[in-house]
Amino acid sequence: MKKKLMKWLNVGLVSVLLVSMLAGCGKKSDEGSETKSDGGKGETVKIGVLVADVSSENAMAFSAYYNDYVAKEYNVEFQFTDALEDAASEKAAIEKFASQGCQGIISMSSSDRALQIETCEEYEVYYAVATGMLDDAQYEEYKSNEFFVGQIGASMTAEYETGLDMAKYFVEKGAKKVAIYGAFIPNPMHVYRTAGVLAGLGCTYGGASDQEGIAGQIFGDQGVDLSKVAGDVEVVAYFQGYGDTTADEFNAASQAAPDAFISVGMGTTFFAQQLNTAEIPFGDIDSFTSSNSEAMKNGKLEYIAAVYGSSIGPVFAVMLDAINGNVIRDEEGNALSINQAYAVATNGDEFDEYFLKDNSDSPIFDKETLDAIVSDTANFEDVKSLVEAH
């Protein structure tokens, strides 16, 4: 009996000790962050960052830029969420950030942006979108919200055009037969990119040839139904899903000898090796990472449209301005809405422009560049011109 009671006590004690130890660890790291200073004035500004993706190279590049560069250059501290999976977790994350004393929220998660804005308004913290953009109707509804700072990212139209340009590139190179990878359709971003690819190939989809017509049907079909594709360029195969394509399916596609493989996301991750072996040139919309660098320099990757780590610099700048009292508005007094196009590389040198030169030590949007818009007097034109210049 004594032994049994001791066993129970042991389990209990171990649990409590474990929790206490962990609590201790947390305290230490927190203290560490509070003592950090770059010589800036006043209290450290806390900004919460909502992220839906934590593991991709792109996501890691973003967090490295904020944590390893921006946080060192400015008197600011970033709090990142774990991967947010739905609207409820986004709302809870904003509430937690607010209770932690964050003054601004930068969003890279898009389950329900309207709710994100409303929650920020409830807790009186500023809100800005760093990746993607609000739907037009949503923007109209919230553009005058005093806590909505704005959005700097790629709109759905920009996504469509990125797909369109990539497809056109391969058509101009003479592609007559292609295979398409629609990534994570029905993710809206991937739907619009794929719609753009079909349009860029000169194809119609279910008779539609315009952006909304094609995208609407892809949403309805939850993918691309090849029997609905018509045009001069033949689409010999279509895949989608996170690693869902089997080797047999890929081999069947490569038997049809496509002239190009067009991917709207993570093409290198899933197909680079097979495409290199089959010697099929491919294009992708992704990010400037080492694996894409390798694929472009030593593999068959010929075209990449991508964002780079520091592309989220300007949105930080306008957030900091807002927190410091300068809420920048557009000419009509509304929240900012600036389209940030993807950078495109078609060879190793172009790739390195973004890959090698944009890193935590010397990002494209470095302090010197950002300082142009981190000020009490910065305005919409300053921000817009800076974003469009890069």
Added chain:
Amino acid sequence: MSKEFMIEAKKMHKSFGSTVALDNVNVKVSGGEIRGLIGENGSGKSTVTSIIAGMQRANEGEMFFKGKPWNPGSMIESLENGVGMIVQESGTVPGISVAENIFLGETAQFRRGGIVSRKRLIKAAQEVLNSIGASYIKAETLTADIDMQSRKLVEIAKVMRKNPEVLIVDETTTALSQDGREIIYKIMNQMKAENKAVIFISHDLEEIMNVCDALTVLRDGKIIVTFDKDEFDEDVIKTSMIGRELQGEYYRSDLDDSYDNEVVLEIVKGELDDQLREFDFQLHKGEILGVGGLSYCGMHTLGKVLFGAERLNAGEVLAHGKPLKNEKEAMNHGIGYVSKDRDYESLSLNASIKDNISIGGLECFATGKFLLLSGKENRYVDEQIKKLSIKCQDRNQYVMTLSGGNKQKVVFGKWIGRDSEILILDCPTRGVDIGVKQAMYQLMYQMKKEGKSIVIISEEMTELLGMADRILIMKDGKKAAEFMRSDKPQEADIIKYMI
């Protein structure tokens, strides 16, 4: 160390919670000896043997095997080193073949190129089965598809394959028919001839007196006495087991086989596979009807059919003249059923005594149609615990911690609490000590006198002869013979109809 015994346990002490299971127990068994352990349920027989066989450890005390300290960490370790045990509960895995059970955890020896050769495995397992005289069991059969007796024999084969020097047989024979028992007696005698030791636990006093060379009696976790063969005396042994002389009658002594003419439960031309064939059956109000036969004669199936738990292929079951379709209807007719397989079919072992007793009679203590209040329920359960003298700490004690006899009393409590008019009892005294047996017999007789009806299905002829008004003998799913109590039938008369 004085004389070197095959197995020796000294000053063993073991307790479970507040229950002292063993108190300063000393046991010595020599080579060439078959030692019987006997005692009432909960006396500590299984505890001492399970410690010897590595199933659990003692709190205090030491053990020696062939003069060397013995402290096995598990049953596997124990068996590997020469002490094997065949347990009361099922020790086979149902979802795999008989052969895989026999060589459980050791199929690697049949590997060829990384793959186990099924053919070789089955051949080896069949050889083991043949060696113990159970060749009728086919090694390739799925274990779930063979009956309880055969599963028991598979366990025996599994242990005997290791050629142990000490074999512990814990109430195994209660699950076996005469054929099965013969197999195990043969094994035990062979071990004795080879100067090995056997420890045999059984509730069947007659059996244990026949088989054993010496008999150790345990009571309340203590060794009371050890008898040599020439000292065996049934009454003395019984008295030392229960610590007093048995009061009152064991079986009923009257020859009155009268009962009411009203038929309360009936089967008309029942057909069910090869278990029941053109079977007619009638149970009357106030009757104790005994059903006997060999294990596979269909009598166990009959019990289930009478309770609506098995559906007939043809014919019908009538309770009070109305067709009976399922267990719920049977209960509505006041029928209760005690299964032969107590742990698997009659009890929820992980539940308390209270849960097990009250589940049968929820409507008896419900307030209104739905509400169950613990005060009423507790009174209901406590009444059964008291009436049946269930030995327990309290009503919330888990049934799994009770001895076999007390478990069976809980099953009885479930049906008696709801005042069942008809009880179908399939081997109700299996694995139960004589004290509890006697209590159960007295209870049955009391119920008869109250006008209740009982079907007692049993493989023990003496039990049927001792209790039934009428005995029905089954063979191959048919009625082979019928005897009235007043005719004073003898065991030999009955057995010839069974075989």
Added chain:
Amino acid sequence: MVKNQRKLNKYKIQQMIVQFLPLVALVVLFLVFCAVVQTKGYRLDMYLKIVFNEGIVLAVVATGAIFIYSLGSFDISLGAATLFSATMGVLNYNAFENVPLMIVVIGVSGIGCSLLSSILASIFHIPVFVATVAMMSVLSAVSAQIITSRGGALGGISIPSNVLKSLDVPAFKIVTLAVFFLLCLYVFNFTKIGRREKFIGGNPVCAKLTGINYNKHAIIGFCIAGLSVGLGAFLTLVYTPSVTATTASSLGMNILVAIVFGGMPISGGADSKIFSAIIGGFSYILLDNALELIFDSSSGYGITQIISAVFFLLVVYAASMNYRTKTLPR
């Protein structure tokens, strides 16, 4: 005699400790959580509200799920069913703009999903768990199809945010949880249904031979779980008026963890406790949030999950330790 009485008392104390251990764990976790929040200098009142909001849907659906788990069964589709019910609710509101009707539709959808699982299992004679795996795939796929095709570029569908906003207050949620919990408590502990469900979980064969109809009780259990799914879906919409394909995606697994945290045996049976859902649900959320605060995301993603898993194993080990002590005496 005195010695034995002392031992008996010790046994009873031990049983009591076992009984109250989950509650003690909840209190300890609560205190640890408060300490962590205070140490970090964050606002405790706001954090408690967040934890409550996060825990309530889990607690409600887990409370209903207890009726399935106590049968010794398992439903992995509860998260998907919550998503489906919420989706139906949004579609219905957007079509008729009638809140009571939306609530009815959500409830019926929840019960419908659950019932379908149990009926499928009984028709095809497959384990309920297998049926729920199939249901999970179907419900997720159907919901995703509706959400993405109707949500288009937004990636989700929603009702106007002001429709249920007034209900997004702790008082309403506490009353909802209390009413539902008391209803379940009554059915589970004080009616024949609850008692029989637990008995089936303990030994279905014995239950059958005691006149208990498995199918009937499975259907009742799934209906109650369905009701909790409906309520969970409604509370989800109260908190966030939008539904995306990933809404409630981790709920099914969280329920399993929560119920174990709450001290309920995963195999069901007589030891099943209705309190496990609430105690375990809030314990899990408190643990999760405490760990999230202790290890900020820069410490490495997934570390909180690993520690949660360690806690989970610890709880299961402690529970099995108790089980082993019960099995040996004979």
